[in-house]
Amino acid sequence: MYDAGRLVVGFDLDMTLVDSRKGIVGCMQRVLDARGVAATDEQLWPLIGAPLLDNLALFLPDDQVESAAADYRADYLVQAIEMTVLLPGARELVDAIHDADGTVLVVSAKNPTAVKAVLEHVGINPDIVVGDLFGHDKATPLQEHRATAYIGDHSGDMHAANTAGVRAIGVATGPTDPEALREAGADLVVDDLGDLVSRLDELTAV
Known part of the structure; x- marks a missing residue:
């Protein structure tokens, strides 16, 4: 059983939460x-x-x-x-995290104004939004906000999670194939975010 106080899930934006x-x-x-x-x-x-x-x-x-x-x-x-539209399972996973009293953190390479505009358009309400960061640089906010996992579609997202010492979850909805995500350090690779709705225990602290 997961500890809701230690369920802090970070997400990439483009091709992870949304099809942009x-x-x-x-x-x-x-x-x-x-x-x-x-x-x-x-x-x-x-x-x-x-x-x-x-x-x-x-x-x-x-x-x-x-x-x-x-x-x-x-x-x-x-x-x-x-x-821009939501990718499969995005809303369901964000809702499941919030229903479990967890925290949703979005960390993107996109500039913060655009990140917030996209999220407002698709109706996703994260607790924390950070922009203008890519690859290893994403590790800093993940550590600052005590993230337990980071989910992304790019090899750079897996590097960020590994640098931050959190669970690296790859999602195969972007241009990076599952094998490349694993080679980049993914602890788990899923077809879409819906696969994680019933697996919140795998998004908690290791």
Whole structure:
């Protein structure tokens, strides 16, 4: 039986709680096209979840990255929010954690304004939201808020959980396949978040 006082579950956002691929890819393509660069869905899809500046730097010279990021963020709030939908099991798992008096923490590479706008749109109400962090850097808020597990779709999420010393849970709804999640340090990999609703004991402190 789990200790509700030690049920503090962290979540990544994009492709973990929400399916945001159409909005992200569309915004990236518009920003790049405005600078004379074409990028296909296939090129952009694997980049979802990584820091925006790093992704733009793959296609643009250094002196264009900051302005492109500003344009992307403005466009995202206008164009992409309405296209974002919950992934299977997301609401059910968040509700189950709250029903068990646990804490829900969202830690994302996306900037906090966009994170909050997305969560409001899909009707998810976490207790804590942290943005602008990727990979190992996500470990800091996980430790600060005494997380017991971190759930994500990206190898960087597994690295963050391992760095923080919490359970690393991979979900196979993003661009990273289950084997790569395991190789990155996942303690458990599930097909979608619904698989965890009846397994809250596996999200508590180890």
